[in-house]
Amino acid sequence: MSRGDFLPSPEQQSRDATPPRRRRRRLLTVESILDAALSLIDETGELTMAALASRLGSTASSIYHHLDGRQAIIEALRDRIGASVPPPDDSDPDWGHCLMRWMRHYRDAFARHPRLIPLITSQSVTGDLTIVVYDRVVAILERAGVDRREQLLWISAVDNFVLGSALDTAAPDDVWRISHQPETPALNAAVAVGITGTARADAAFALGTEALITGLRARLAREQADDPGALR
């Protein structure tokens, strides 16, 4: 999974004067396995080694030569999606805008593979790349003047909302459709005029993000009013 993880170049393979006996072409690659696994999950919502192997034109046991089992595949996919999120861009002087843009990218990346999300919820984020991203976010908070003892809490809160919102895109919105019972008049009225489907999840994320950042701005302003010395 490191960045040097590519196919060996042809020159490398036959650098001897006598070319080696022609070997069967490499069937599997970490990349090809992960590609197939992700599209399998996207399409079926499940990941079984047998189905994955057949999609690769190979056998289940072959996969173990490249990745350490089913769980490792899921972790690699999680890291891959995480790595596809553009790291927070600190060029904008407004930390709130930085954070909101990053949250949107983060959430969109996972929302593109909604059926993967339930599979990764049981494990925490360990990828090196992800850690570096968090470092960038903390740096933005530090620059904004957030109390150092609170920075982990801010990130956790933001993370929780983003992950919950990503999960929301996975679950169908039957929730709001099932209703229509006489016992729930208020809910029925809200459902009748509300958005549904993917648009609902999108709009809810946008609304929540804006509210969360607004609230964090207010908190920061209050802290700095209490302790003006913290300002630079």
Place this chain on the structure above:
Amino acid sequence: MSRGDFLPSPEQQSRDATPPRRRRRRLLTVESILDAALSLIDETGELTMAALASRLGSTASSIYHHLDGRQAIIEALRDRIGASVPPPDDSDPDWGHCLMRWMRHYRDAFARHPRLIPLITSQSVTGDLTIVVYDRVVAILERAGVDRREQLLWISAVDNFVLGSALDTAAPDDVWRISHQPETPALNAAVAVGITGTARADAAFALGTEALITGLRARLAREQADDPGALR
């Protein structure tokens, strides 16, 4: 799973003059199965029919006479935890306080069984009781003057944050400990002075809840300033 789902009373069982041949005492009950399943998940983080049966002193196939398989057990547990959340109390005239108190109860109920959460993330909430609770929340928003077309979005946003925060209590906070690499100085500094463990998840939830509600208050105030006719 309805409220009449109890053991038949002894009178009912032997209301005939001639008492029926003494039957073997009822081994399993929906309640006893769910109790055992929940404690099994709490302790091991897993739910297999075999392990569940052995804990009940019974066999896996027996369980199918009371509940419709493994998935049904998980759904029943989700509904049970959901039903244990006190419905939002609308006696407080401040809708924000109502919502915050409900969010805290909601999150605490699931945080009490952190290892259950990953098992329920793939399914949406369908329990009748849960629907009624949402109706109460919508009613509070309606009374507060929230635009009817936005009410579902508010609830979704709140729900996403609560569920994400509940998940946060399940994942250990290794995330923040692994670091300590020279590439992440800002994160290292934040970890050094930050809270860790359960206290971190608790504090992050409290901080996020406060920020979210503050932001929603600001949004409502802005909306009502734009359209004063919406006020009663």
Place this chain on the structure above:
DNA sequence: ACCTGAACACCGTTCAAGT
């Protein structure tokens, strides 16, 4: 009505044997 053991199809993983 409730319980049981045997059976079934499927699952992730291991490993000796091939090239």
Place this chain on the structure above:
DNA sequence: ACCTGAACACCGTTCAAGT
């Protein structure tokens, strides 16, 4: 080094047979 088929232990679920 990479691939394979056979085998293993385990899984959720079904069902005929018991009481």
